[in-house]
Amino acid sequence: MTELLRILQLARKDFSYFFRTKWLMAILLSLNLSDMLVVALVYGKLMDFNYFRFFVPAVVIMGLFVASLDTGRRIWLAIREGMIHYYLSLPISTEGIVAAYLLAGGLAAMVYSSSLLLIALVVLPAHAVWSTFVLLPFLFVLATGLAGIAATLAALASTHGEFFFAYQQIVQVVLLTLSTVFYPIDVVRLYLPPFLVKIVSLNPLSLAAEAMRQYTFAGAPVEPWSLIMLLLTSIPLAIIGALAYLTALHSIQVKGKL
Amino acid sequence: MRNVIRLVWFDLKQELRPPIWIIMEWVTFTIQLGIYGALMSQLVTGISNYQQFYAIGFVVMMTFDIGAHTGRHFVEHAHEGRLPYLLSLPISRSKLFLSIALQGGTELALMLSVPLAISLVLIGNLSAISVAAAIATLFCLGFGVAGVMLGLSFIAFKSADLYTAITVGLSSIIVRFSTVLYPFIFLPPNYAVAAFLSPLTYGADLVRFFLGFDPSILLNPTYAAAVLTALAVGTLGLGMFLLQRLVEGVKSA
Numbered sequence: 001m002t003e004l005l006r007i008l009q010l011a012r013k014d015f016s017y018f019f020r021t022k023w024l025m026a027i028l029l030s031l032n033l034s035d036m037l038v039v040a041l042v043y044g045k046l047m048d049f050n051y052f053r054f055f056v057p058a059v060v061i062m063g064l065f066v067a068s069l070d071t072g073r074r075i076w077l078a079i080r081e082g083m084i085h086y087y088l089s090l091p092i093s094t095e096g097i098v099a100a101y102l103l104a105g106g107l108a109a110m111v112y113s114s115s116l117l118l119i120a121l122v123v124l125p126a127h128a129v130w131s132t133f134v135l136l137p138f139l140f141v142l143a144t145g146l147a148g149i150a151a152t153l154a155a156l157a158s159t160h161g162e163f164f165f166a167y168q169q170i171v172q173v174v175l176l177t178l179s180t181v182f183y184p185i186d187v188v189r190l191y192l193p194p195f196l197v198k199i200v201s202l203n204p205l206s207l208a209a210e211a212m213r214q215y216t217f218a219g220a221p222v223e224p225w226s227l228i229m230l231l232l233t234s235i236p237l238a239i240i241g242a243l244a245y246l247t248a249l250h251s252i253q254v255k256g257k258l
Numbered sequence: 259m260r261n262v263i264r265l266v267w268f269d270l271k272q273e274l275r276p277p278i279w280i281i282m283e284w285v286t287f288t289i290q291l292g293i294y295g296a297l298m299s300q301l302v303t304g305i306s307n308y309q310q311f312y313a314i315g316f317v318v319m320m321t322f323d324i325g326a327h328t329g330r331h332f333v334e335h336a337h338e339g340r341l342p343y344l345l346s347l348p349i350s351r352s353k354l355f356l357s358i359a360l361q362g363g364t365e366l367a368l369m370l371s372v373p374l375a376i377s378l379v380l381i382g383n384l385s386a387i388s389v390a391a392a393i394a395t396l397f398c399l400g401f402g403v404a405g406v407m408l409g410l411s412f413i414a415f416k417s418a419d420l421y422t423a424i425t426v427g428l429s430s431i432i433v434r435f436s437t438v439l440y441p442f443i444f445l446p447p448n449y450a451v452a453a454f455l456s457p458l459t460y461g462a463d464l465v466r467f468f469l470g471f472d473p474s475i476l477l478n479p480t481y482a483a484a485v486l487t488a489l490a491v492g493t494l495g496l497g498m499f500l501l502q503r504l505v506e507g508v509k510s511a
Contacts (some may be wrong), residue, residue: 022420026427034434038449045444046304166282173286177293187300192293 006092007100014074014104019111024070032116037123056124057212058181061205064113065175068143069168071105072150075245076157077165084252094249098242100153105147108142117216127219133209134222137152138230142204145234148241155248179205204233261349265357270364280368283320287373290316291380304444305475313377314469315438317370318462320400324369325400326429328362329407333421339493355498359401366400381469395483398490399461403492406457432456437463441475458483 019025040055087097121129149171158166162248178200180188188200200206207230214220251257273279302308335341344354374393378384407425410509433439435449436458445453453459460482467479 023422023426026423026429029330030427030430034430038434041446042440042444042449043298043302045446046440047300048303051301116261162278166278169282170285173289177289182294183297183301187297189298191300234480 003093003096006011006090007096007103010087010090010092010097010100011104011107013062013070014101014226017074018067018070018104018108022131028052028063028066028112031066033119035059035062036116036120053217054184054213055182056120056152057217058108058209060116060120060212061209062176063116064109064139064143064208065111065146065205067109068105068146069150069172070108072152072154072164072168074105075101077149079154079158079248081254083252084249087227088249088253094246094253097249098245101151101245102144102147102238102242105150106144109143109147110136110180113139113143121146124217126217128216131215131219131222135215135227138207138211138227138234141231141238142208142234145204145241148244149237150243152244156243158248175203175205175258179203179209181205181209189231202229204230205231261347262353262357262360265344265347265349265354265365266361268363268402269361273365277368279318283369284372287316287320287376291376305441306472306506310377310381311471312439313373313380314466314471315462317373317377317396318438318465319433320370320373320459321366321457322429324366324401325362325403326407326425328358328365328400330425332358332420333408333410334389349436359404359494361399362400362404366397370396384469388468388470392465395464395468395486397459398486399480402486402489402493403458405490405496408498409493409496432458437477442477443475453476456479456491457486459472460489 006194036056040052043055044051048115058177078087078165090097092100117132126132150168153167153171157167176182177197180200180203185197185201185206190195192200207226211226211230215222291309291313295309295316296366299308303417305311347354349357374396378389410421410425433456435452436456437445438458439452442450442453442463459477463476464479464482464486467473467476467482473479
């Protein structure tokens with residue numbers, strides 16, 4: 001019980017740090033809101049189909065993704081600035097530290113993307129808002145999985161800032177371009193080879209974006225299989241991230257550095 | 259001049275050992291153009307070849323990012339206490355400013371070399387003059403943007419955090435409210451007003467004009483050239499003036 005309480009205390013600290021970083025909030029909000037209210041609208045005028053309806057729900061998932069990835073930056077900062085030694089001296093297990101970071105990353109991403117969802121609901125009529133409540137726990141697992149990717153990158157980059165941000169950029173670009181966040185799967189099938197189409201279909205961002213479009217905004221009945229797929233693709237990411245961060249923490253405990 | 263080159267190399271070598279950011283920018287460009295640009299091109303029906311249009315837009319975005327990074331980098335270093343060291347060097351203020359501009363220009367040339375080459379091959383059928391004019395436009399835009407970031411430096415001396423928040427937040431707005439991703443004629447009237455205020459609108463349309471895009475979807479090139487020149491000269495001048503006033507408190511000789 002005490003351990004759980006300490007995990008929650010540490011998670012709360014990290015969670016509040018995310019929202020207190022002014023420049024980060026400025027980047028995220030300006031990027032996501034301008035994508036939603038400018039890019040989606042103008043692209044819609046260049047295309048024959050309703051791109052605004054297609055892209056706005058996906059922006060919510062993009063927000064979730066980018067906010068989750070910031071977990072890596074916070075872990076990397078803790079490693080670089082030596083804060084990690086302080087955390088390791090606290091009466092909490094290393095597994096507890098890892099759990100706290102992933103929990104905070106997932107929660108911060110959920111809160112941030114929920115604010116985007118509220119704006120999306122204002123600009124785009126939704127046919128089944130209640131479906132969002134069914135989606136939320138699955139999106140939380142996805143956010144934790146994405147935070148896991150970020151934790152892996154931070155552990156790999158060690159104290160080298162340029163490597164961490166470079167890894168983060170490439171992961172962000174690859175995961176977003178190889179997804180159906182920006183374009184429908186039919187277009188992807190026409191242009192990309194079959195193995196890449198498979199990757200695009202199984203990308204958790206594609207699954208989440210499609211779920212948001214279909215269930216919340218189009219009002220289609222929730223299909224349990226698609227939500228199970230979302231879990232199956234997200235949980236391994238969270239486990240890999242947790243293991244990578246745990247290994248990094250053990251290494252710091254033994255050698256004093258990474 | 260040797261001192262200027264030494265100072266340029268002093269900063270630049272940190273970017274080149276290892277040149278991870280340069281390679282990352284090239285990889286990002288290739289993925290974005292090869293997948294995103296190609297797939298969006300299948301969806302966009304308002305322009306004949308959206309991939310080519312997007313390629314130039316992305317190069318302009320990169321120019322903007324590098325220019326902004328140069329200006330921000332200098333201001334952040336100033337705030338962190340590196341500026342007093344630079345000011346104590348036996349080098350005049352004008353040479354110090356020249357070294358900053360040269361460093362930004364070299365970084366810009368290195369990062370844009372591959373993306374621009376790919377874009378030019380994709381567009382094809384170009385003359386040496388049109389390519390040279392497009393490159394000159396990109397450098398003019400890069401210096402202008404760096405000047406804007408230096409011009410905003412007065413905020414950094416009050417709060418570095420606020421300065422970063424304003425400049426990075428402003429950056430994404432400037433990109434979205436411009437003709438980098440879409441032609442001006444497709445912008446709704448209320449967005450078009452904001453696009454007129456974005457330097458990227460003029461940079462992107464002028465580069466596209468030199469590279470042979472349909473002039474009917476671009477802004478008047480004379481007007482764009484005038485705005486870009488004014489921006490580069492005006493903001494760099496303002497940046498120099500503000501820095502000297504704020505950092506040293508008095509005008510330098």
